[in-house]
Amino acid sequence: MAAPLQNLKALIVGTGAVGCIYGWRMSQTAAVTTVCRSNYDVVRRDGFAIKSKKWGEGTFRPFSVIKNTSEAAKDEFDYVVVTMKALPDIVDLSQIIRPAITSGKTTIVLIQNGLGIEQPIADAFPSNPLLSVVAYIGTSQTSAGNIVMMGDEHLLMSQYPKGDEKSAKAAEEFLELMKAGGVTIKQIPDINRxxxxxxxxxxxxxxxxxxxNLNTSQVLAHEPSxxxxxxxxxxxxxxxxxxGHGFDAEHEIAQMFKNTNSVASDYRPSMLLDSDRGQPMEVEVIIGNPLRLAQKNGVxxxxxxxxxSICSAINASKQGKIKVEARI
Structure with a gap:
């Protein structure tokens, strides 16, 4: 394997479809270690087999494949990129990544869904640069180690908190690293909007x-839904x-429905796929946090x-958290 161009080291935490794609692109200029769980054996043996409409077919063989971040403690990373699901009600992400973080050195990059995901990490690692990223990408792991990416992708990135000085240089460097891998990425002032x-x-x-339990096209075909x-x-x-975000409701809603009809027909969102599989859904960061923020402002x-209430109950039920004592 050729030496990385810049001798950078990156760790991908949660290497499913999204983590694989961006780890693959980072590996063009960095030594990328991946934390894999269910796909560990396949990836360690064969790497990831990728079919991408944007970059073609390829094989991503990580610099190293590990089962958990404890195995990463012996090394020092320039970047820890988190692409695992945001499940603050189930796991403490700060404790998961802590073994891989070098104080004052490692840039933490959150490529996750939802709202309010950054502050717990900022509190846990106050001396480390923190970047918050929103991904627009359609990709899935069809079987262990096999990744299919549909269409284009792009990332929007911001320092956290907004304008944080210690993250400014890290943001510039991460921008260049991703661009070197052909990723479409743009830095914006504030990721919250x-x-x-x-x-x-x-x-x-x-x-x-x-x-x-309907896909997007089925929802669109049912007027009450x-x-x-x-x-x-x-x-x-x-x-x-x-x-203070100033969204135009009529415009945003019309655009959301237009996009759904054009690029997300017959689509089962990741939250629904998690429900299908009986896996934890990102209910708290996608629905719960905006609800709590609305209530905080009296909206x-x-x-x-x-x-x-409905999705939380479904989530709890599928996780076996709703139990009724038998009555005699």
């Missing part, structure tokens, strides 16, 4: 798909605007509150 905007779709379509999606979108927009969001 983008996270709210993505939630307009995720907290509505994803949640309604879970509640109804369409009405519910619109009401949830309106709730999310009111909550976001109470924090009425009845539809968001209702869909949270």
């Amino acid at each position: 983008i996270r709210w905007q993505k939630l307009i779709w995720n907290a509505s379509f994803s949640a309604v798909c879970v509640a109804t 369409v009405t519910l999606v619109k009401h949830i979108m309106e709730d999310v927009i009111r909550a976001a605007n109470s924090y 009425s969001v009845p539809y968001l509150e209702s869909i949270y």
